[in-house]
Amino acid sequence: MVEERTPILVSEAIKRVMEFSIKGKSEYISLEESNGRYLAEDIKADHNIPPFDRSPLDxxxxxxxxxxxxxxxxxxxxxxxxxxxxxxxxxxxxxxxxxxxxxxxxxxxxxxxxxxxxxxxxxxxxxxxxxxxxKRPFNSGDFVSFEGEETKKGDVLVKAGTRIHAGVIAVLATFGYKNVPVVKKPVIGVYATGTELLELDEPLEPGKIRNSNAYMIQAQVEQAGGEAKYYGQLVDDFDQCYQAIKNALGEVDVLITTGGVSVGDFDYLPQIYEKLGANVLFNKIAMRPGSVTTVAEKNGKLLFGLSGNPSASFVGFELYTRPWIKAYLYSETPYLEVVKGLLTKDFPKPNPFSRFIRSRMVFVDGRIAAEPIGMDKSQVVTSLAHSDVLVALPGGSRGYSSGDEVDILLLNREGSVNPFKDPTKLRSGEGR
Amino acid sequence: MVEERTPILVSEAIKRVMEFSIKGKSEYISLEESNGRYLAEDIKADHNIPPFDRSPLDxxxxxxxxxxxxxxxxxxxxxxxxxxxxxxxxxxxxxxxxxxxxxxxxxxxxxxxxxxxxxxxxxxxxxxxxxxxxKRPFNSGDFVSFEGEETKKGDVLVKAGTRIHAGVIAVLATFGYKNVPVVKKPVIGVYATGTELLELDEPLEPGKIRNSNAYMIQAQVEQAGGEAKYYGQLVDDFDQCYQAIKNALGEVDVLITTGGVSVGDFDYLPQIYEKLGANVLFNKIAMRPGSVTTVAEKNGKLLFGLSGNPSASFVGFELYTRPWIKAYLYSETPYLEVVKGLLTKDFPKPNPFSRFIRSRMVFVDGRIAAEPIGMDKSQVVTSLAHSDVLVALPGGSRGYSSGDEVDILLLNREGSVNPFKDPTKLRSGEGR
CATH class of the missing domain: 2.170.190.11 (Molybdopterin biosynthesis moea protein, domain 3.)
Structure with a gap:
């Protein structure tokens, strides 16, 4: 009765998503609006800096x-x-x-x-x-700033795919970029599914919860550099969901849904992918939270079916959607950066699957460390407010102790060249 | 003939600025617009999470x-x-x-x-x-998610002064914050001074350079959480500068100028502060770059006189203006976070004064490290595009070698409780 799904490794899931990466088109916007956008072209010096020999002091x-x-x-x-x-x-x-x-x-x-x-x-x-x-002799060149000693005409100063920040803006202004070539933001549609969802201003009622994922994901999209387009909530009705998703897909570069991807009676996304004729890249990942994360593809366009659980949805976005968005924006470092660091608390639970623990980054004697936040049930929404890293514990491992070295995924850094690799293989035959 | 100025320590300069810190007023904005803003109130749970006993699975x-x-x-x-x-x-x-x-x-x-x-x-x-x-017995409570097991009604979930990001938005949505109490952004006026400055679209001409500081500082203001108001460029004319600065000061919470604070013949800011009746908190700091950074105060309102050199201006903003803005936004961690880490390159120059070196953060075997970028002349604008930390070398130190432990100031982290302290005192009698 319950559909059998074959879990794949996190690294394999990332790989399958990135096979569909595309690069966005470019557009020109004013320098003042460019903070946070991604450069579409290498910025080259069109003149020497300094532009002439000059005095560096009075x-x-x-x-x-x-x-x-x-x-x-x-x-x-x-x-x-x-x-x-x-x-x-x-x-x-x-x-x-x-x-x-x-x-x-x-x-x-x-x-x-x-x-x-x-x-x-x-x-x-x-x-x-x-x-x-x-009262003393000076040599030729003493205290002179020479033309071109900082930067030579033709030097590549900042590469395409770089996120623009204050320091990049200083360079752009220096070279007269009144208008800046940036990558157009990908439009990421967001649909929340589930009859249990209340909108923000609806009063609570038995059995219902507020829709938090849609707002969280819109913010994640913005933070990654995309443009979120919120389509609202869908109740558990197949036809309505199918039509809504089909229509939205025509208007966006990527469509994210939350909820409806598991094996529950009202989890319609699998059937919708089928009816759309979409190719399901995977519908089960050997990870917690977010094992039901599903990605499908229709004519090269991706549908991210994130879990309905806030934390699972959060992690699914960061691991799979974020790198797609960054690559669209020409980033050469689209993947979450992973560093080795210390765990500051015991985590005694065994990990049959790769586990991602919401944590806070701290520094202990110059070493990076991660402090897991509260309990780690996948429904726990409040810990997300305090997380800036994820600790990745490999599948097949026993518990961990405070002081152990672990992989830490940095959510607030621009990214890394290398995708996250599962440190160990999924052990066969380990349940759902 | 040259005015004598008494340099003070970086830590003392920060302290003097922060004596004039004030807290902004609050306003309500929609949840969708709140990403990146600062919470004006503690967010408390107005109901239990989960709001009822529920099934965590199908x-x-x-x-x-x-x-x-x-x-x-x-x-x-x-x-x-x-x-x-x-x-x-x-x-x-x-x-x-x-x-x-x-x-x-x-x-x-x-x-x-x-x-x-x-x-x-x-x-x-x-x-x-x-x-x-x-085929097996179950105990009472097995696999049930109990009401309130994540969060109890009345719990403080996120504190005032927290920067809102995706995870905070998830919490706000969960508790029905359709409108969010945030701190009004401080309005930070920006004036660039100097006859040598060209606007972005003016062609280069002998002796002139493009105005990069004004655009860079506007982006720094935004990144810190403030609202930048650009007033344009001022040529080296005392009366014009005085009137312009006086007028702007009436319209903003803080006024930043770049250039004009040194001891050159056309450095009018010192006289302007005098004519305004402003109280100069300091006009010389024992640091490189940015030793001429000046801060004055008029009726409790601060005037930041940053250097005209791009890198000095950048560093001056991050060390002195940024914490003022963060405190205005109720942040409990307004200061740049400082961690001990490794230097990845030799820096053989002696440091009579505290020196801040633009660097890139890297991780070496789980330790944080800083890679100085290019040469460190205070005019070098291009290295700013690649910096995300500053290495702070104490005044009075000889050169440093690759692998030495140094203080690293993190520009992209929210901040720290403690202000940066000069590791050593300024040695007396050392030059300007």
Whole structure:
């Protein structure tokens, strides 16, 4: 009576999803709107930085030759012929024995080749002229910022697929990107299924719970860089669900549903995939929570059937949907980054399947560590508010103790090149 | 001739800024718009989770007493009188020898006290009735999710000052927050100063550079949780700058300027603070880059005078402005989090002052490490695109070698309770 499903490894599930990865189109948006978006093109320097030889401080531009014999007992006096601020250029030619007062960022006067900072000089006035006293020699190039010493024209500064943040914006502004080539956000449709769901403002009633997954997933979509399109809730009615999902699929790049993928009497998603003629990539993963996570494909478009349990749904999104979105956005590091770290609490339960424990990242003596949050029933929604990592315990392992080294998946880092690998194989014959 | 300024420690500068911290007002916004905002109130559970005893899986609700003598040789048969999906309630009273077919999330029928999963039963039909065969005894409570076992009514789930993300949104939705109390964003005005600045779409010309700081700082403000208000660029003209800054100050919660705070001839900010009657908290910090970072206060409102150098400006914002914004947003962890970690490259330069090196966070054998990016001249803008941490080398230290343990400031983590402390005191008599 109960349908038999064959669980696959997490790594295999990720692989099957990513076989359908596609790259989004690009568009131009204004620099001010670009924070958080993904670059669609490599950003190359179209000029040298600095764009000209310049003074990196407030001081005097001098000809180093003039200072060659300067010492405290034999100071040299140079006539200050002009003051030039940043953004200005020298109006006069600087001849031997002359200097120009310059500010931080001022272009070097052509004849000068060294900068002497204010603090190393003393000024004096004589016959209406200003002189500075210099008590040590300077070499050609001293304290000059040279054209191109930071960045050469043509250098690739930031690669396509990089998430734009304040530091990237500084580079874009420097190179005059008033408009920025970014990847169009993939539109990710979201449907919540289940007669038990109440909308946010409906009063509680027996047997019903509030729809939290749809809102959580929309936020996960945004955080991953996609655009969420919320379609609402579906009650447990096959025809209604089928029509709604079929219609939505035509309007989005990916469709996420929560609930309805298990083996319950009203879990209609499996039948809907069948009626749609969609190819089910998998409908069972050797993991907890989220073993019923299902992904199907129709004409290259993916349908993510996440669990109805909040935590299972959360984990399913991060493991499978997130990398698809990041790859769409040209990211070269679409996968969750995994690092080795310490577990700070005992986790005595054996793990027949890979288990993902919602945890908080902490640092213990310079080592990364993960603190599991509360109990780990897949329904526990409140612990999600405090998680920024997932601890991955391999399937087939006994319990773990505080201090053990474990794999930690970082939810808030941009990502990694390598997909998460199951550390051990699923042991055969271990139940559902 | 050059004004003498007294440098203070980084920790002292942070302390002086935070003496003027204030808390923002709150407002209600819709849940859908709340991602990235800060909670203005503790979120408390207004009902138990689960809100009722329920089945955590697809199976049969039974009276455990009926199964007491069940074994593989002496199976018990229970009549299935009804099927109830999640969101439904049992219509009939369950009497001895009866069971109810239930789905994940279904409320427990009143008379039942255990759940038997589908896989442990066998169905048979007889005389138009359906029976399940059970071959082992179940105890009262077996596989039942009890009301309140995750969260009790009245529990504080998420604290005020928490940044809202997907997991927090799941909690808010669960408790029916259609509208969410968040802290109003502080309005942070931004002015760039300097005749050398070109706007984004102006062609390069000798002596001029593009204004990158204003755009970078706007993004930093957004990332910290504030609302940036860009006022444009100011040329080096005292009266114009004074009027502009005075007017802007009336419209914002904090005003940031970049450039114009050093001792150059056209660095007008010091005089502007004086004419405004503002109290200068400090105008010199024992740090590189950003030693000229200045903060002044007028009627409790802060003016951040950041350096004109992109990297100095970036660091100044993160060290001094960011914690002010976070505290305004009720964060209990407004300061940059500092962890001990490894340096991955030699940094042979001695450090008369605390030095902040733009770096990339990496993990080496489960230890956090920082990889300095390129050279560290304070003008180098391109390295900002690749930095997610700052390495803090204490003032008074010689060079550092690859593998040395250093303080690492994490730019992308929410923050820490403790302000950054200078590891050593400034040694007296060291230069400017």
């Amino acid at each position: 001081g005097f531009a001098v000809r180093s030759k003039d200072t060659q014999n300067a010492s405290s007992t034999n100071p040299v006096f140079l006539e200050v012929i002009e003051t030039v601020g940043a953004g200005g250029v020298t109006q006069q030619k600087v001849t031997p024995g002359q200097a120009v007062r310059v500010m931080t960022g001022t272009i070097m006067p052509e004849e000068c080749d060294a900068i002497v900072m204010f603090e190393l000089t003393k000024e004096k006035k004589e016959n209406g002229r200003t002189y500075i006293e210099i | 199976g049969f609700a039974v009276r455990s007493k009926d199964t007491q003598n069940a074994s593989s040789t002496n199976p018990v048969f229970l009549e299935v009188i009804e099927t109830v999906g999640a969101g439904g309630v049992t219509q009939q009273k369950v009497t001895p020898g009866q069971a109810v077919r239930v789905m994940t999330g279904t409320i427990m029928p009143e008379e039942c006290d255990a759940i038997v999963m589908f896989e442990l039963t066998k169905e048979k039909k007889e005389n138009g009735r359906t029976y399940i065969e059970i």
